[in-house]
Amino acid sequence: xxxxxxxVTAAAGALAxxxxxxxxxxxxxxxxxxxxxxxxxTLAIPYQLESERKVLRVLESAPMRAEIARVEALYAADPxxxxxxxxxxxxxxxxxxxxxxxxxxxxxxxxxxxxFWTVNAPHDWFGLKVPRxxxxxxxxxxxxxxxxxxxxxxxxxxxxxxxxxxxxxxxxMRDAIPGTTVMxxxxxxxxxxxxxxQIVMDSEGRFTITVDNQPANGxxxxxxxxxxxxxxIIVRDLFTDWATQNPVALDVRRVGGPPVAPPPDEAALARxxxxxxxxxxPFWVQYDNTFIYSRPANTLGQARVRPGGRGMSxxxxxxxxxxxxxxxxxxxxxxxxxxVQLSDPWGVAYEYAARTSSLNSRQARPNADGTYTLxxxxxxxxxxxxxxxxxxxxxxxxIRWQSLPAGARPENAIRxxxxxxxxxxxxxxxxxxxxxxxxxxxxxxxxxxxxxxRRLTQ
Numbered sequence: 244x245x246x247x248x249x250x251v252t253a254a255a256g257a258l259a260x261x262x263x264x265x266x267x268x269x270x271x272x273x274x275x276x277x278x279x280x281x282x283x284x285t286l287a288i289p290y291q292l293e294s295e296r297k298v299l300r301v302l303e304s305a306p307m308r309a310e311i312a313r314v315e316a317l318y319a320a321d322p323x324x325x326x327x328x329x330x331x332x333x334x335x336x337x338x339x340x341x342x343x344x345x346x347x348x349x350x351x352x353x354x355x356x357x358x359f360w361t362v363n364a365p366h367d368w369f370g371l372k373v374p375r376x377x378x379x380x381x382x383x384x385x386x387x388x389x390x391x392x393x394x395x396x397x398x399x400x401x402x403x404x405x406x407x408x409x410x411x412x413x414x415x416m417r418d419a420i421p422g423t424t425v426m427x428x429x430x431x432x433x434x435x436x437x438x439x440x441q442i443v444m445d446s447e448g449r450f451t452i453t454v455d456n457q458p459a460n461g462x463x464x465x466x467x468x469x470x471x472x473x474x475x476i477i478v479r480d481l482f483t484d485w486a487t488q489n490p491v492a493l494d495v496r497r498v499g500g501p502p503v504a505p506p507p508d509e510a511a512l513a514r515x516x517x518x519x520x521x522x523x524x525p526f527w528v529q530y531d532n533t534f535i536y537s538r539p540a541n542t543l544g545q546a547r548v549r550p551g552g553r554g555m556s557x558x559x560x561x562x563x564x565x566x567x568x569x570x571x572x573x574x575x576x577x578x579x580x581x582x583v584q585l586s587d588p589w590g591v592a593y594e595y596a597a598r599t600s601s602l603n604s605r606q607a608r609p610n611a612d613g614t615y616t617l618x619x620x621x622x623x624x625x626x627x628x629x630x631x632x633x634x635x636x637x638x639x640x641x642i643r644w645q646s647l648p649a650g651a652r653p654e655n656a657i658r659x660x661x662x663x664x665x666x667x668x669x670x671x672x673x674x675x676x677x678x679x680x681x682x683x684x685x686x687x688x689x690x691x692x693x694x695x696x697r698r699l700t701q
Contacts, residue, residue, distance in 0.1 A: 284700050285405065285490040286386070287368060290357030295373050297512065298345045302374075304513035307520070311341045314524040318589060321528055323536070328637040329588040335375075336589035340527070342376040344520035346389070347420050348512050353393035353473055354503040358400075358493040362387040364596045368699055378527055379421070379430060380558070380586045380641040383595040384603050386480040386490045386698060394468040396500025397455040400476075404448030405489040405701070409480040410579045411646045412439040412491055414452065415551060416466050417475045422523035428534065429550065430526075434474065435466055436551035455499075481645055483580045483605040485694035489701045527590055535560050535639055541569050546644065546656035554578060555653050557642040559660075560588070561619055565636065566665050568620035570672065572658040575604050575615065579646035583617055585632050586639045593633040597692040600631050606691075608677045614658055616673055623684060624668055627677040 301307060314337040323329035343361060350359040362377045362385075381387070386409075392398050400414075414437040421430035437452065443463040444450035452464040454476070459465035468474050482488045497503075507515070538544060540562040546555040555576075561569050575581040582603040585593045593600035607615050607628045617628045621636045632638050644656060663671040679687065 285492045286360045286698060288357070288494075291360055292369055292371065294346070294349050294357070294359050295371050297349045297509065298342065299371065299373070300509055301345050301349065301513050301516050302341065304509070304516075306513045306517035307341060307345065310517040310520045311337050314341065314520060317524060317528065321532075323531075323588040326588065326637065328635045331635075332587040332589060332591070336378075336587055336591045337524070339375045339591040340378040340524055340589075341516075341520055342374050343378055344523055345512075345516040346376060347519050348516035350389050351391050351473070351515065352506055353391050353396065354497060355506060356390055356392065356398060356495045356497055358388040358390050358478060358495055360386065360388050363698075364594075364695065366699055375591070377592055378523070378590050379530075380584055380590050380639055381592050382582060382584055382641070382643060383592060383601045383695075384482050384485075384580060384582050384643075386482065388478040388480075388493065390476040390478065390495055391473060392454050392468060392476060393473050393500065394456045394471045397498050398453070399496045399498050400452040400454065401494040401496065402444075402450050402452070403492045404444065404450075405492065406448070407484070407487045407489060408448070409439075409488050409491065410483040411479075411481040412442065413437075413479045413481065413553070414466060415477045415479070415553075416468070417477060420475055420519065420523070422526035422530075423519065426526070426529065426533065428547070430530065433551050434469070436553075437464065437466055438552055481580055483603055485606075485691070485697065490698060531588075531590060531639070534558065540637075541660070541662050543571070543640075543642075543657050543660045546642070546653040548653055554643065554645040554647045555651070555656060556644070557657060558640060560637070560639045561632075562637045563619070563621060563662065565621055567662055568618050568624055568665055568668050569660065569662050570616060570618055570668070571660045572610075572614050572616045573642065574655055574658055575613065576644055576651040576656055577648040578604070578644040578651070580604060580643070581615065582643045582645070583630060584641045584643075585619065585630050586641070587633075587635070588638055590639060593631070593635070593638065596695040597688050598631045598633060599629055599687070599691065600633060602628060602630060610673045611675050616676065618668070618672075620665060622665070623681075624665060625678050625680070625684075626668070626672070627679050627687070 315333050318324045318333045346361040362381045365375045366373050416434040418432040424431050442450050453462050454466045456468045456470050480490050543559045546557040548555050584601040595601050618624050618626045619630045
């Protein structure tokens with residue numbers, strides 16, 4: 244069965260379903276997402292918590308401290324590092340991508356695999372204060388989890404859907420960690436995918452995915468690796484409704500392969516994390532300069548179709564005066580999710596747990612014709628569909644159309660983009676635009692924070 248708004252299970256048989264702590268003002272140490280309840284949650288599995296403990300220790304190692312300093316110098320030497328906003332966000336961005344590199348290193352143990360929740364807002368839970376992780380204009384609508392596998396071994400990923408389910412569940416096998424191979428629009432090469440409209444599960448939402456280097460041979464949920472090597476599986480739980488949808492429970496098991504090697508010690512993890520950071524930081528600087536900053540500010544090119552059924556995407560960068568706004572109108576094209584995200588000049592998302600630096604088609608208010616008009620501006624314009632750049636006048640923007648119907652055309656995706664004076668903003672917006680008072684904005688932000696926090700507790 245397929246429902247456009249999420250994954251559902253049927254009552255009979257097996258069915259294929261459609262299914263650094265630097266936040267707030269840039270440079271300010273703001274309170275992270277409040278502590279989770281003591282009760283276990285879908286994401287707070289022992290593997291997750293032990294991996295995060297390792298990440299925190301490795302981040303304090305000498306190799307990582309030295310590499311973070313080199314990344315800060317790399318950013319400072321880039322043209323974006325000469326701008327006021329780029330300079331102000333260097334430390335925040337370098338630390339965020341360093342956390343991501345450390346998460347990759349810790350999660351590379353293919354003999355003791357797990358689904359590692361990464362690319363997330365700062366969070367306090369179970370005695371851990373976990374800093375921000377992210378880069379590449381990360382999408383707050385996704386719960387990202389990484390699974391590393393060895394082609395010489397065999398694995399099973401056991402999952403269970405908890406209703407209300409994500410709008411889409413997506414498993415993507417990559418040739419390597421993004422940013423460690425050749426320059427490409429997707430940050431690497433996609434090898435195979437498995438989406439929720441292809442996954443077979445039972446009446447209680449349980450499913451098993453097999454992973455090895457052999458063909459499926461009749462196995463319904465299967466990801467085939469190349470013959471040899473280690474590969475990254477990125478799992479994305481796509482939330483359109485943060486207030487109700489739940490992460491999918493995942494349990495990864497190594498069920499066969501060569502003898503298990505001893506786990507790496509933390510000195511080896513520190514060296515590996517520094518090695519990865521030394522690769523991915525310059526890669527993404529070059530990526531942004533090649534694919535985003537090569538175009539004029541405050542403009543959007545045509546949307547592009549993404550591989551593996553991942554919909555479409557668009558991107559750009561903005562540089563606005565304090566009295567200006569960038570007004571963007573988008574056609575959802577029938578997508579289950581249309582989302583727009585803002586980041587700093589280095590690709591690290593502006594604060595999104597308690598501020599609207601991202602909006603999706605459930606969170607934003609549509610126009611009468613079904614399109615969406617959103618406003619980017621340094622100051623709050625009083626528009627409900629405000630993309631909040633955390634008091635900054637510049638940064639990057641990504642647009643993602645996900646779970647699209649057949650026949651959606653990229654040339655119809657972006658209707659308009661224009662810069663207007665804030666004093667004339669109302670005249671530039673559709674007549675039905677929803678405006679908010681300061682009190683209503685605070686309420687919107689409080690509801691958003693509570694909705695995001697559910698990820699820690701469900």
